[in-house]
Amino acid sequence: MSENARLLDDMAERMFGQFLADPLARADATLPERLAEAAVEAGLPLALVPEADGGMGATLEDAAIIAWRAGYHAAPLPVVTLLLAPTLPIEGPFALAAPGAQLAEGPSERIALVAADTLTLHAAEPAVTALDHRPWVRPTGEAIETHSLAGIEDRLRMQGACLTAAAMLGAMQRACEITIEYANTRRQFGRPLAAFQAIQHRIAEAASEQTVAQAAVAGAIRAADGGWSRPILWQSAKVQAGRAASVVTATAHQVLGAIGFTEEHVLHHYSKKLWVWRDAWGRQAALEAGIGQAAVADARGLWSHIVDTEETQHG
Amino acid sequence: MFRLFPHPDAQPEVHDPAAALRAEVRAFLAEERESGAIRPGRQGWTTWDRGFSLRAAARGYVGMTLPPEFGGHGRSAWERYVVCEEMLAAGAPLGSHWIADRQSAPQILRHGSEAVKRAILPRVARGEITFGIGMSEPDSGSDLSSIRTRADPVEGGFRLDGRKIWTTNAQHAEYIICLCRTAPKGEDRYAGLSQLVVPMDSPGITVRPLRNLADEEELNEITFDSVFVPADHLLGQGGDGWALVNAELAFERSGPDRILSSFGVLAVMAQMLAETRDPRGIAELGGLVARLTAIRQLSLQINAMLGRGEKVGGIATVMKDLGTTLEQDIPEVARRLMDIMPALDGDTPAATLATAILNAPCYSLRGGTREILKGIIARELGLR
Ligand SMILES: Cc1cc2nc3c(=O)[nH]c(=O)nc-3n(C[C@H](O)[C@H](O)[C@H](O)COP(=O)(O)OP(=O)(O)OC[C@H]3O[C@@H](n4cnc5c(N)ncnc54)[C@H](O)[C@@H]3O)c2cc1C
Numbered sequence: 001m002s003e004n005a006r007l008l009d010d011m012a013e014r015m016f017g018q019f020l021a022d023p024l025a026r027a028d029a030t031l032p033e034r035l036a037e038a039a040v041e042a043g044l045p046l047a048l049v050p051e052a053d054g055g056m057g058a059t060l061e062d063a064a065i066i067a068w069r070a071g072y073h074a075a076p077l078p079v080v081t082l083l084l085a086p087t088l089p090i091e092g093p094f095a096l097a098a099p100g101a102q103l104a105e106g107p108s109e110r111i112a113l114v115a116a117d118t119l120t121l122h123a124a125e126p127a128v129t130a131l132d133h134r135p136w137v138r139p140t141g142e143a144i145e146t147h148s149l150a151g152i153e154d155r156l157r158m159q160g161a162c163l164t165a166a167a168m169l170g171a172m173q174r175a176c177e178i179t180i181e182y183a184n185t186r187r188q189f190g191r192p193l194a195a196f197q198a199i200q201h202r203i204a205e206a207a208s209e210q211t212v213a214q215a216a217v218a219g220a221i222r223a224a225d226g227g228w229s230r231p232i233l234w235q236s237a238k239v240q241a242g243r244a245a246s247v248v249t250a251t252a253h254q255v256l257g258a259i260g261f262t263e264e265h266v267l268h269h270y271s272k273k274l275w276v277w278r279d280a281w282g283r284q285a286a287l288e289a290g291i292g293q294a295a296v297a298d299a300r301g302l303w304s305h306i307v308d309t310e311e312t313q314h315g
Numbered sequence: 316m317f318r319l320f321p322h323p324d325a326q327p328e329v330h331d332p333a334a335a336l337r338a339e340v341r342a343f344l345a346e347e348r349e350s351g352a353i354r355p356g357r358q359g360w361t362t363w364d365r366g367f368s369l370r371a372a373a374r375g376y377v378g379m380t381l382p383p384e385f386g387g388h389g390r391s392a393w394e395r396y397v398v399c400e401e402m403l404a405a406g407a408p409l410g411s412h413w414i415a416d417r418q419s420a421p422q423i424l425r426h427g428s429e430a431v432k433r434a435i436l437p438r439v440a441r442g443e444i445t446f447g448i449g450m451s452e453p454d455s456g457s458d459l460s461s462i463r464t465r466a467d468p469v470e471g472g473f474r475l476d477g478r479k480i481w482t483t484n485a486q487h488a489e490y491i492i493c494l495c496r497t498a499p500k501g502e503d504r505y506a507g508l509s510q511l512v513v514p515m516d517s518p519g520i521t522v523r524p525l526r527n528l529a530d531e532e533e534l535n536e537i538t539f540d541s542v543f544v545p546a547d548h549l550l551g552q553g554g555d556g557w558a559l560v561n562a563e564l565a566f567e568r569s570g571p572d573r574i575l576s577s578f579g580v581l582a583v584m585a586q587m588l589a590e591t592r593d594p595r596g597i598a599e600l601g602g603l604v605a606r607l608t609a610i611r612q613l614s615l616q617i618n619a620m621l622g623r624g625e626k627v628g629g630i631a632t633v634m635k636d637l638g639t640t641l642e643q644d645i646p647e648v649a650r651r652l653m654d655i656m657p658a659l660d661g662d663t664p665a666a667t668l669a670t671a672i673l674n675a676p677c678y679s680l681r682g683g684t685r686e687i688l689k690g691i692i693a694r695e696l697g698l699r
Contacts, residue, residue, distance in 0.1 A: 001322065064321070068320075184698065212610055212612075215319050215320070215613035218616070219616070226328060232608055236606075237612075287605070292588070295585055303404045306608060308334070
């Protein structure tokens with residue numbers, strides 16, 4: 001971890017921890033707003049803004065660490081928008097839809113849409129409530145602003161997928177910790193649940209999926225920062241994060257039994273976020289189909305498609 | 316919990332696409348295909364072909380990371396990884412040198428006597444010799460502490476008695492590294508084990524090949540009847556065999572051979588889908604390619620850690636478990652997507668699928684069973 005990353009990590013941990021350590025804090029309806037204000041005050045949204053524009057000029061890896069902390073605390077705020085919106089030439093707050101999507105996590109009175117090289121801003125209206133109770137918005141009416149930005153869709157797709165996956169890693173880390181703690185303390189038949197091999201193996205599977213997801217996300221983010229990114233790397237990382245999320249949440253709920261199915265326990269904050277994120281900023285099934293299409297279309301053959309760095313990105 | 320990201324002490328990634336090395340290996344593999352030494356889809360990495368290994372070694376592809384003073388090429392763990400994955404993806408017959416290159420030579424380099432290192436390592440790097448893994452016995456598989464093969468001290472060395480089984484390519488092997496008891500089993504069932512480098516031409520050794528599901532004779536039973544093993548053929552200090560075996564298994568569990576055993580089937584699927592453009596098939600293929608790419612990232616990170624001499628422990632176990640599950644999933648997806656009758660004597664797609672189906676059960680057995688791996692992972696997670 002770089003010095004910068006360590007600072008951001010400490011700052012994010014302190015901030016999210018302060019707001020969310022007490023489970024009862026989530027009952028306060030003003031929490032999301034206060035949390036968003038605190039994030040702005042701490043300067044977190046400036047992470048990815050270039051230094052020349054008054055930002056921190058942080059790497060994607062640094063920014064991903066903020067997302068990871070938000071995930072680890074299941075923070076009720078749109079962390080991907082928080083980090084990506086300030087990199088766009090629109091003043092003031094707005095919700096940011098993933099490229100191609102018409103819905104974005106709010107609340108917000110404005111929504112930005114991205115398609116190819118064009119960024120448009122629209123008035124927004126409430127649309128639906130996501131599984132994690134967060135309000136999503138959709139555009140209404142014509143564009144109020146239009147910007148032409150070369151390569152914007154590709155950049156946002158990649159960064160949005162990596163940051164979402166990083167947040168998922170944080171949430172999965174906490175969900176696994178909760179599951180392990182519970183298995184070691186809850187006793188049935190005179191033994192801790194963790195003494196039963198069926199439980200051990202199930203948790204091992206969940207932790208294994210999370211471990212592969214960590215490696216894939218780390219690989220994708222470092223490739224992005226290093227300038228050797230390829231779609232297959234970040235797409236696979238997001239797909240793997242989604243698969244891991246399904247296994248981790250199913251395992252956590254199975255091991256926690258009925259208590260995990262109620263509001264009494266914090267687990268649901270994590271599982272609900274994971275269920276939203278696995279299909280946000282890159283829907284798992286769509287990414288898989290895209291990876292398959294690119295693989296069969298590559299005249300160099302499958303192996304080369306998987307391992308070779310494109311000529312243009314050499315060096 | 317295993318932490319790879321974010322990791323407080325993560326090493327900066329060095330990006331080396333190794334394009335020149337890949338091109339060089341691919342040219343060699345193309346020649347080998349041309350000459351018929353590589354028969355795509357009809358072989359596995361355990362397929363024994365001394366000629367192939369000698370030619371690969373002549374190009375410097377065996378013993379790559381061994382120090383030059385022992386005949387090696389002093390190349391990086393990453394360069395070795397690149398060569399290995401290129402050969403695995405091509406479906407090359409690696410059986411003659413694979414085990415020696417992957418685990419026996421590194422084990423001897425770390426724990427062998429000077430004389431054994433000087434005598435054996437240069438021959439490994441020349442591709443001249445085959446090693447066997449002498450761990451399993453008829454009554455000891457997952458529970459290796461229960462092995463009964465014993466080595467008793469005699470003048471100048473040990474007298475070895477017992478049986479080993481499932482020893483891959485033992486009938487061709489010049490040596491095996493044999494796990495044996497040098498002290499009777501006591502309170503601590505992991506104490507009193509040792510590893511010996513056993514020359515397979517020693518008097519008193521019999522090898523009986525066993526035919527596997529794919530109709531190949533690769534597995535063997537070995538009987539040791541009062542076999543003399545010189546004292547300097549002991550690895551480590553004696554009695555520390557359990558730690559040695561586990562160190563050896565780390566090399567065995569995290570490599571590209573735990574992801575790519577059925578890659579040939581995936582390649583056949585991609586070729587077929589390029590023609591049919593079946594969207595469901597393409598999506599399924601994409602899921603498998605994503606999985607392979609993700610697990611490969613884990614394998615690469617472990618390889619880098621091993622290369623830096625760091626401990627990897629349970630992470631290697633995770634990689635092997637998920638990698639071999641993928642290897643088993645690939646033929647299952649393929650047989651649903653492709654209207655091909657698997658047949659060893661059919662055309663390339665039919666033979667590739669047949670080979671994968673017939674070998675798939677062993678992926679989650681060899682090198683430690685799935686259940687044992689999950690047990691190791693659970694223990695590292697603090698579950699007990
Ligand atoms: C193709 C192939 C190549 C091999 N090559 C070699 C080689 O070169 N050298 C060598 O030494 N060995 C080799 N092996 C042997 C391999 O390492 C063993 O098969 C493996 O360790 C399992 O041992 P076993 O077959 O005796 O099964 P067992 O240990 O008897 O296990 C049978 C089943 O019970 C399960 N089981 C056992 N203990 C537990 C437990 N505590 N909890 C839950 N489930 C459990 C196992 O997971 C397995 O599913 C090879 C095997 C194969 C198939």
